[in-house]
Amino acid sequence: MNKYILDTIRNNSRSLLRQLTLPQQKAVNEIIRGLFTANTPILRHLAQNPEKGAKRQGDKYSYHLKQIDLKKKVELFSLNRVKNEVKKNSIIAYDLTDIAKDYAKEMEKISRIFDGSKRKGANGYTLHGVGLNNILLKLEVHDGEVNTTNQIRKKIVEELSKVFKKKGIWVFDRGNDDKAFFKFLRHIVKAQFIARLKLNRQVVMKETGAIMRVSELPPGHYTVYLMNRNNNKVDIRYEYTLVIHNHLDGKEPIRLLAYLKDNYGDEQILTMYLERWGVENIYRRTKTKFNLEKIRVLEYQKFVNLIALIQFALNLSTITFIQIQKLTCSLISGALFCYRKFLRQKSLTFNLDSFISFLTYSLKPLIVHHKKTPPDQLTLFKTGI
Secondary structure, three states: OHHHHHHHHHHHHHHHHOOOOHHHHHHHHHHHHHHHHHOOOOHHHHOOOOOOOHHHHHHHHHHHHHHOOOHHHHHHHHHHOOHHHOOOOOEEEEEEEEEEOOOOOOOOOOEEEEEOOOOEEEEEEEEEEEEEOOEEEEEEEOOOOOOOHHHHHHHHHHHHHHHOOOOOEEEEOHHHOOHHHHHHHHHHHOOEEEEEOOOOOEEEEOOOOOEEEHHHOOOEEEEEEEEOOOOOOEEEEEEEEEEEEOOOOOOOOEEEEEEOOOOOOHHHHHHHHHOOHHHHHHHHHHHHOOOHHHOOOOOHHHHHHHHHHHHHHHHHHHHHHHHHHHOOOHHHHHHHHHHHHHHHHHOOOOOHHHHHHHHHHHOOOOOOOOOOOOOOOOOOOOOOO
16 A cells, blocks of 8 residues: 555656756655655655755755756646646636745745735745646745736736636636736636625626626626726726625625626526635645645745645645545555545544545654764773772
């Protein structure tokens, strides 16, 4: 069973190792395995060789991470797993997440971010993420010295829409409420989308021509226009669907702007939007199962490569979890049997989170380097005559 897991990791890692030197390949393999066994990106904790010190191995990983570029390879690996499965109404979820590093002021390209968990500003990094069919296609570190958030967002959507041949429905949370972006999606990319709106978003009712804030409208289904850039003229070139729905009792209605090529009911549109939570769950796994926020490397290239390897480890876990449920060969059946036994022992539920815990449990534990006892000291005085 361990052989199946190790072979799966090794076989899927090959796409990342092409064009790397043998020392680089060895380092990347050890880091990937260490991410599973240690569940942390702290380099010295990923040590795999019992004959060498953990710090020495961590320094080796750090050196090689500076010399290579894994981001595009990991994205291609992820994309190849889903691009043939994209259908006309597949949900493609885009969202931002953050890594707060308040006490790491020397990390390269660190900037001010909004820490979503503490609801306040902090030092750290913003990450652009895209999820599809539980696979994390993008986990891109935002480089504010080169592009704005909006520029990166447009680049990501345009790039993936081209790969998917305009299939799929993009879903955005209210942090992406931007009428220029909506027009870009509709006119330039010609992508279907559903976006949650902020309360102060103004729309123009097609039926009456009235300019209304969405917070002033009762629940219902509307056809609307948006105002132009300067808010002094109605842009009647493009119609949008506005859905306002009371999805939870006692909560504010959810307000969704959509451009969809087929007719969908309000409940269907709401359900498609709520699938966006899939990418939120992926973010949660990167932070709880692989401790994404504990990255400590100071140099930007090392940081980007470690983020890419965490993305790879998470996607590899998802792919393996799906495979053990579909395939029936004896080796895979044995892995599934051991996983179910692990669930009974640990009183866990059959899901991806527990499966990642099972991988950690199944692989050889991280090597612990015991402290050596100090050598015997020479006495200062002779003991004999």
